[in-house]
Amino acid sequence: MTPAAGAETRPPLLPEPATDELRLETIMGALAEPLRMTVARELLVNSDDFDHPCGWFGFDRPKSSLTHHFKVLREAGVIHQRQYGLERRSRLRTEDLNARFPGLLELVAAS
Amino acid sequence: MTPAAGAETRPPLLPEPATDELRLETIMGALAEPLRMTVARELLVNSDDFDHPCGWFGFDRPKSSLTHHFKVLREAGVIHQRQYGLERRSRLRTEDLNARFPGLLELVAAS
DNA sequence: ACGAATGTACGACTTTTCTCGTACAGGGCG
């Protein structure tokens, strides 16, 4: 089926762990790296309900390094990623994280 | 001065970061390791206000490995350690952690 | 169709972390 006219047709999610597969140790390992913690905090604090390409964060690092860190965050279950045209945009898994680990995001925001 | 009779004379704390030096990234890095997460959770859940020697946890690992993991926890600020005779006993830094990162220990307990 | 832009894939190198054997320190007890 083609999507109905007017339907929100966002690109599919890249592979990621299901909500019930999230493990606190893995998530903490992902957030233990300063750049990745910054990504999570930026997405949380500036949570304007948009997905952001990784250039949006303004990190002065080689692209291949950024690819690596965003992949770690996605595979740990901290962010969703979707391919929008040539951009791969990231969004915090706010609802999943709040459901499984209530208080975690408040911690990230406050740090 | 010698301590007054009846005073609680516990051995001094081993070197550890001050409360205001605690960093969330470092603590998460420490708790990202399953054995270390278990130590924190055991100390939290069985919080009987006693300090526990590392043999108390019953890990089947070489002693030098355990020394390493307890040191990582102490240097991250997750636990205090004191030397009681020939035992080095550990205690969760509950108050410090609750003060700096409210919600963190609830997260550890719930996981 | 061409070039510019975003970002991946791969691989090599470096750095950090983990693991654990061995040797040793120091207290408690016979």
Place this chain on the structure above:
DNA sequence: CGCCCTGTACGAGAAAAGTCGTACATTCGT
């Protein structure tokens, strides 16, 4: 004193994580 016990210190090897250059894939705009 001699022995056991808890645990450290040191160091070497293995494994994991981080870093980043280069080449490539895809898409958008002209």
